[in-house]
Amino acid sequence: MNQPSKLPTGHLPEKLYEARKAVHNKRIDGPFRRFKWFVMIVTLVIYYVTPWIRWDRGPYAPDQAVLVDLAGRRFYMFNIEIWPHEFYFVAGLLIMAGIGLFLVTSVVGRAWCGYACPQTVWTDLFQHVDRFVDGDRNARMRLDAAPWGPKKIARRSFKWLVYLVIAFWTGGAWIMYFADAPTLTRDFWAGEAAPVAYATVAMLTLTTFALGGFMREQVCIYMCPWPRIQSAMLDEKSLLVTYKDWRGEPRGSIKKAEKNPGEFGDCIDCMQCVQVCPTGIDIREGSQIGCITCALCIDACDRVMQDIGRPRGLIDYATLEDCEREKAGEPPRPVWHVLRHPRTVAYSMIWASMGIALLFLLGTRDHTSLTVSPDRNPPYMLMSDGSIRNSYTLKLRNMVGRPRNMEVSLEGLPTAVFWTDTISNDNAARSQTFTVNADETEVVRAYVMAPDGTTQQEFSFKVTTLDDPIESDDNETRFTSPIGE
Amino acid sequence: MANDPSSDKRVDQATGTEFVGHEWDGIEELNTPLPRWWLWTFYACVAWALVYTIAYPAWPMISQATEGYLGWSSRDQLTEEMGVADQARKEVRDQLAATDIVNLQGNPDLMQKAVAGGRAAFLVNCVQCHGSGAAGGPGYPNLNDDDWLWGGDLAAIESTLQHGIRQPGDDATRFSAMPAYQGMFSQAELDALTSHVLSLSGKAQSSPVGAQAYADNCAICHGPTGEGDRMQGAPRLNDAIWLFGSSKADVQRQILKPRMGVMPSWSGRLDPATIKMLAAYVHSLGGGEDFAEAPAEEPVTPVNEPTE
Numbered sequence: 001m002n003q004p005s006k007l008p009t010g011h012l013p014e015k016l017y018e019a020r021k022a023v024h025n026k027r028i029d030g031p032f033r034r035f036k037w038f039v040m041i042v043t044l045v046i047y048y049v050t051p052w053i054r055w056d057r058g059p060y061a062p063d064q065a066v067l068v069d070l071a072g073r074r075f076y077m078f079n080i081e082i083w084p085h086e087f088y089f090v091a092g093l094l095i096m097a098g099i100g101l102f103l104v105t106s107v108v109g110r111a112w113c114g115y116a117c118p119q120t121v122w123t124d125l126f127q128h129v130d131r132f133v134d135g136d137r138n139a140r141m142r143l144d145a146a147p148w149g150p151k152k153i154a155r156r157s158f159k160w161l162v163y164l165v166i167a168f169w170t171g172g173a174w175i176m177y178f179a180d181a182p183t184l185t186r187d188f189w190a191g192e193a194a195p196v197a198y199a200t201v202a203m204l205t206l207t208t209f210a211l212g213g214f215m216r217e218q219v220c221i222y223m224c225p226w227p228r229i230q231s232a233m234l235d236e237k238s239l240l241v242t243y244k245d246w247r248g249e250p251r252g253s254i255k256k257a258e259k260n261p262g263e264f265g266d267c268i269d270c271m272q273c274v275q276v277c278p279t280g281i282d283i284r285e286g287s288q289i290g291c292i293t294c295a296l297c298i299d300a301c302d303r304v305m306q307d308i309g310r311p312r313g314l315i316d317y318a319t320l321e322d323c324e325r326e327k328a329g330e331p332p333r334p335v336w337h338v339l340r341h342p343r344t345v346a347y348s349m350i351w352a353s354m355g356i357a358l359l360f361l362l363g364t365r366d367h368t369s370l371t372v373s374p375d376r377n378p379p380y381m382l383m384s385d386g387s388i389r390n391s392y393t394l395k396l397r398n399m400v401g402r403p404r405n406m407e408v409s410l411e412g413l414p415t416a417v418f419w420t421d422t423i424s425n426d427n428a429a430r431s432q433t434f435t436v437n438a439d440e441t442e443v444v445r446a447y448v449m450a451p452d453g454t455t456q457q458e459f460s461f462k463v464t465t466l467d468d469p470i471e472s473d474d475n476e477t478r479f480t481s482p483i484g485e
Numbered sequence: 486m487a488n489d490p491s492s493d494k495r496v497d498q499a500t501g502t503e504f505v506g507h508e509w510d511g512i513e514e515l516n517t518p519l520p521r522w523w524l525w526t527f528y529a530c531v532a533w534a535l536v537y538t539i540a541y542p543a544w545p546m547i548s549q550a551t552e553g554y555l556g557w558s559s560r561d562q563l564t565e566e567m568g569v570a571d572q573a574r575k576e577v578r579d580q581l582a583a584t585d586i587v588n589l590q591g592n593p594d595l596m597q598k599a600v601a602g603g604r605a606a607f608l609v610n611c612v613q614c615h616g617s618g619a620a621g622g623p624g625y626p627n628l629n630d631d632d633w634l635w636g637g638d639l640a641a642i643e644s645t646l647q648h649g650i651r652q653p654g655d656d657a658t659r660f661s662a663m664p665a666y667q668g669m670f671s672q673a674e675l676d677a678l679t680s681h682v683l684s685l686s687g688k689a690q691s692s693p694v695g696a697q698a699y700a701d702n703c704a705i706c707h708g709p710t711g712e713g714d715r716m717q718g719a720p721r722l723n724d725a726i727w728l729f730g731s732s733k734a735d736v737q738r739q740i741l742k743p744r745m746g747v748m749p750s751w752s753g754r755l756d757p758a759t760i761k762m763l764a765a766y767v768h769s770l771g772g773g774e775d776f777a778e779a780p781a782e783e784p785v786t787p788v789n790e791p792t793e
Contacts, residue, residue, distance in 0.1 A: 018518035215522065222520055377618030381771065384632040384724035391629075391771060421769060422593075447771050452725070 020218060022144060023280035025127060026137040026272075030299025039115040040124055048169070051176035055079070058401040060438035068178050074439075080362065083399060085369070092358045096351060103347035105233045107338055108317070109240045113226065114294035119219050120278075122170070122212035126163060127278060133159040137275060163213040164205070171204030217279035220292055227289050236320040237341040241293045243273075243284040243315050246327045254308060266314050272304050273297035273315055283315055367399040368406065368471040370463040379480040386452035388481050394444040396463060398436035405466040407433050408444075412459030413479055416450040425449075433466070448479065456481045577602070578758040586639045586761055587776060596765055603766025606759050610751070619770055623730055624746050629770045632726040635659050636715050637774035643764040649750030650718075658750060661718035663743035666702070670740075674698055679736050685711035685723040688731065 053065035055078055062069065067076040075082040075090060082089050104111050113120060134140045134155060146152055175197045176184060187193040188201075211219055220227060234240070248267030257264040267284070274282045276297060281290040283297045301315040318326070319338060326332055338344070375391040383389055398404050409431030410416055417428040421444065428449065436442040446461070462474040495504050497515055507514040538544060541553040552558075577598045589596050608617065614625045621627040626634065635645050645659055652658040670678065674694060681695030682703070700709070703722075707713055711722030720728065728746075729739050738744075751760055767773070 017521040017524045019521045218520060218522065222523075375618070377616070378620035378627070378629060381620070381627070381629045382725050383630055383772075384721065384726050386725040389630075389771060424775075 021280060023217060023278065024130075024137045024140045024144070025278045025280070025296075026275040026300075027131060028272075028276040028296055028300050028303070030296075030302060032295035032299050036115055036124065036294060036296070040121050043116060043118075043121050044125070048173045051173065051181040057081075060401045062180060064180055066177060067180070070178060081399070083397065085371070085397075086365070089358060089362065092354060096354050096358070099347060099351045099354065102233060103344065103351055105230050106235075106238055106341065106344045106347055108293075109234055109238045110227070110230050110291070110293040113220065113230070113292035117226075117292075119211065119224070120292060120294070122166075122208060123216045123278065125166065126212045126216070129159065129162050129166070133162065160213070163209055167205045167208035167212065168201070170208045171201040174204050175200050217290065217292075220279060221290050227292075231289070235343070237338060237343070239317045239319055239335070239338055240287050241283060241291060241295055241298065241315065242287070242318040242323060243267075244313070244318070244323070244326065245284070245286075248284070248314050266305070266310050268304070268308065270304055272300040276300040366471050366473055368404070368463060368465050368473055369395075369397045369399070370408070370461060370473045370475050371395045372461050372475040372477045374477050374480070380482065382482070383449070387449055388452070388454055388479075389447055389449045390479050392446045392448065392461070392477065394446050394461060396434060396436050396442040396444060398438065398440060398442070400438065402438050403435060404438075405433060405435050406463050407431055407466055408446075408461055408463050410448070410459060411462050411474060413448070413450060413454070413457065415454060416448050416459075416479070418446050418448040420447065421445040450479065450481075453483065454479070454481055455483045574602070578756075581758040581761050582756075584761075586643050586764060589639055589761070589765060590775075596769075599762045599765035600769045602759070603762035603764070603769075606755070606763050607766055610755065611763070614748075619767070624728060624744060626728060626746075627726070628767050629772055630726060631772040631774075632721065632724060633715065633772070633774065634713075634718050634720055634728075637768070637772055638776050639764050639768050639773070640776070641715075642767050642773075643760060645748070646760045646763055647750060647752040650748040651745060652747065652750045655750045655752075659718055659748075661706075661745075663706075663739070663745060665742055667741045670698065675737060675740065678702075678740065679733050682711070682722055682736055682740075683731070683733065686725060686731075689733075 050066050051064065054063050055065035055076075056063055057076070061074075061081070062076065064076065065078050067074075069076065073084045080089075101112055130140060134143050143152060143155065172188070175188075175193075179197075184193060184197065188197060215223075245265075248265040250264055251267040251269040252260075252264030254268055257268070273284065274280075274297075276299070277283070278294060278296065279290045279292060281288060283291060295317065298313075298315050298317070302312040305312050305314055313332075317335065318332075322333060371394070373393050375393070379390075381389040381391070394408065396406060396408070398406070410418060417430060418432065419425040419428040420432065423432055425447070434442060434444065457479050458476055459479055460474045460476045462472060464470065464472040496502065497504060497513075500515065502515040502517055505514040505516045538551075539553070540555045541557055542550045543553065544551040577595070580595060581599055581602075584592065584595065589599065607615075607619065611619070615621050615628055616625070619628040626632075631637070633641070635641055635650075644657070648655045648657040648659065650659040651661075677692045677695030678698040679695070680689040681691045681699045683689035684691035684695075706717055706719035707722050708719070713719050713721030713723075727735065729735055729744060751763075755763070
């Protein structure tokens with residue numbers, strides 16, 4: 001009864017769950033840090049400012065430069081307007097973005113992770129807030145370790161408030177892409193915006209606050225599939241942030257090295273590379289999932305090497321192939337040789353040809369279109385005089401900013417005439433004229449009637465604009481009849 | 486097994502990770518801890534689930550599930566949403582209720598809305614007999630064509646909808662009866678009559694015997710040339726549309742033991758606005774007629790066919 005349990009509790013470790021190890025990355029300056037600043041500012045400015053750019057499209061369309069109008073089913077991007085049936089442009093852009101990511105990965109490894117990924121950009125922003133509010137690495141570590149008191153509470157509250165403001169601003173900017181920004185801003189503060197706007201802002205505020213303020217590198221290490229996918233796309237010809245262990249090892253302080261010349265490598269084990277790392281890893285352990293290749297450790301190490309008078313590049317962007325060459329004692333190659341990688345060339349060509357194809361399609365697309373769908377239920381109709389009627393739904397699209405007159409005519413089916421739901425069958429004819437409003441689709445039900453004995457056959461509806469520029473489109477469809485072909 | 490926790494802490498050489506101590510056929514479990522935030526997420530989900538099952542219907546009991554603190558039910562939500570939708574349509578319905586159907590075509594916007602509403606109402610109330618494409622079937626009229634037993638203008642369609650066809654108890658219902666001629670013709674006469682009927686639409690050769698039988702028995706309702714009579718609901722016989730089939734056997738069966746369809750009267754079941762919508766929709770299907778010849782020049786005395 002009172003025997004101790006025989007379960008192997010003794011084997012269980014005391015902690016089943018690992019607490020996050022706080023990363024207090026140290027401030028560093030250098031070329032890569034400056035590049036990171038540049039990318040961060042550019043991406044944030046694009047994100048926050050784009051919806052506020054105005055673009056005059058005339059009276060029939062919104063004047064916001066970039067607008068995803070879900071209710072009106074239009075996607076506006078400067079002078080491009082995408083209709084739902086042209087969604088392949090958006091799909092094409094997304095495919096280009098995907099291939100672009102492959103291309104970048106093939107050349108410079110996880111550069112996306114290191115510089116442009118929103119998680120990275122916002123984490124970087126929040127880390128700057130940490131530094132601004134609490135000071136640099138040592139001050140932050142002291143504050144972290146300090147017991148909770150009024151001062152710590154005040155600092156933490158202030159910092160989290162700043163987080164919250166940034167997070168709210170981030171969430172707030174997102175919804176501006178989906179409605180007229182000035183109107184939406186006014187409605188939002190007046191409490192008159194759609195509930196989905198508030199929900200979206202709340203959601204994005206919360207996620208930005210949590211992911212940027214607290215989760216940070218945990219997102220990259222545990223949540224994000226990209227590091228896994230990207231590591232599969234890297235090869236021995238891709239640039240990685242590499243610690244050149246053949247040059248650095250064995251590590252030893254300057255003093256030790258002075259005492260025992262020739263025994264130690266260039267690494268003086270100053271830990272600067274670890275302290276500046278935004279994900280808190282030690283790059284000297286080799287390429288790893290936590291490394292987002294932001295190259296801040298390169299900046300840190302180069303500075304130390306400069307201070308102690310050793311050559312830069314103990315940590316550097318290098319390909320695995322280059323590492324082998326350098327180990328064998330060959331001189332380093334200029335970094336541009338990575339562009340000669342066949343995979344990189346192939347990705348570039350696919351990417352560029354997609355871009356050219358999309359631009360070509362965009363430049364040559366028509367602003368008038370017609371789609372026809374025949375009624376399938378019932379497929380044909382016998383009239384009392386024996387003639388056969390088919391019904392069709394026509395969609396006439398006028399994709400320009402003014403109303404246009406269009407003529408729709410039958411091509412083929414020589415004995416048939418048609419009328420519509422608005423044009424009575426007394427006026428049945430081979431062609432009919434419609435007025436389609438600016439930037440709108442006119443849905444027309446057309447009744448095509450052919451005399452008794454007409455067989456089943458293909459024919460087309462053709463639409464032609466009646467004003468300049470003359471544009472036309474046709475759509476082949478089927479005339480169904482009880483008499484086979 | 487050792488009870489001392491520290492006695493066999495072993496470390497996997499390849500990864501530097503500690504073993505948990507579980508082993509299955511030589512495969513051992515390494516202790517790679519989950520991040521703690523994951524645990525918090527899990528607890529948050531548990532807490533959420535508890536609150537949810539109290540607030541919303543969740544636990545199955547014998548006759549029904551627990552009602553939940555908030556008293557929410559999908560049925561109530563539906564009722565509420567339907568109420569909101571009805572409210573949104575109220576303006577159109579009121580406008581429609583106040584508009585005489587003969588004036589509906591003069592208001593294209595209202596007509597369009599009525600057609601849209603009618604399409605929805607049709608799918609609920611009419612498709613069971615007339616089919617989802619309104620194409621009907623043997624015995625169930627096709628509503629897309631231009632053949633109307635009782636008239637195809639808006640008012641006639643509305644009246645048919647309101648009062649139905651052969652509905653007992655509704656004085657204004659559409660009523661006609663085709664007598665059963667079982668046993669009244671010899672087979673030769675019947676064949677000749679059938680051929681004559683089919684000849685009216687060019688499907689067979691007529692004969693004097695058949696023509697005579699037609700003139701004696703059928704022409705009074707169906708007309709001398711089979712043009713039919715809408716006032717009595719006598720179908721046209723000289724067109725291409727045959728409600729019960731156009732084969733010789735179909736026509737003979739219809740002469741000897743006629744089948745006659747019924748349609749419910751909808752005035753008690755649907756509100757006047759919905760009936761107008763349905764009339765507008767049926768009218769819009771492609772065979773709708775204008776009011777031009779609607780008022781008859783001379784009052785036709787209703788012929789009371791003896792119903793046998």
